[in-house]
Amino acid sequence: xxxxxxxxxxxxxxxxxxxxxxxxxxxxxxxxxxxxxxxxxxxxxxxxxxxxxxxxxxxxxxxxxxxxxxxxxxxxxxxxxxxxxxxxxxxxxxxxxxxxxxxxxxxxxxxxxxxxxxxxxxxxxxxxxxxxxxxxxxxxxxxxxxxxxxxxxxxxxx
Numbered sequence: 001x002x003x004x005x006x007x008x009x010x011x012x013x014x015x016x017x018x019x020x021x022x023x024x025x026x027x028x029x030x031x032x033x034x035x036x037x038x039x040x041x042x043x044x045x046x047x048x049x050x051x052x053x054x055x056x057x058x059x060x061x062x063x064x065x066x067x068x069x070x071x072x073x074x075x076x077x078x079x080x081x082x083x084x085x086x087x088x089x090x091x092x093x094x095x096x097x098x099x100x101x102x103x104x105x106x107x108x109x110x111x112x113x114x115x116x117x118x119x120x121x122x123x124x125x126x127x128x129x130x131x132x133x134x135x136x137x138x139x140x141x142x143x144x145x146x147x148x149x150x151x152x153x154x155x156x157x158x
Contacts, residue, residue, distance in 0.1 A: 027043065069102060069103070070102075071098075071102070072094060072097075072099065072100075072102025072103075073102035075098055075099075075102065076094050076098065076102045079093045079094055079133070090134060091134050092134075093132050093133040093135075094132070094133055095129060095130050095131060095132055095133070096122050096127060096128075096129050096130070096131050096132075096136070097129035097130065099122055099133055100129075104122075105121060105123055106120065106122065107119070107120045107122055107133060107136065108120075109136075
């Protein structure tokens with residue numbers, strides 16, 4: 001473990017991001033012709049391998065993104081089926097981010113007071129993407145259903 005100037009062990013927060021950089025590798029040129037050729041050949045292989053590994057990384061990242069989208073879609077469909085079968089918001093539900101990634105950017109809710117249907121754009125909501133969809137259902141009501149405490153009582157969706 002590294003120590004600070006005072007002799008104390010350094011914590012990860014003490015280290016600057018510059019200390020984590022990888023230094024470029026220096027290959028001194030050999031004097032003999034055979035060694036120069038061998039070094040050139042090995043450097044060419046290393047550069048080719050860099051391109052191959054970067055392509056594999058991109059391919060796996062794309063597959064991972066597709067799997068994440070598919071998982072979000074399946075979770076949202078599963079929750080939709082449970083909602084249809086049971087008729088009320090079910091816990092656990094997908095998060096806002098999972099629903100959007102899964103291809104369900106809109107939430108159709110029903111006002112608990114007047115039963116008026118309403119559609120909400122999940123991406124436009126001012127909630128963090130880790131908020132569960134079932135938590136939003138209780139917070140969202142028809143505009144006419146919301147009233148101030150000092151406003152006279154009136155019908156919900158007139």
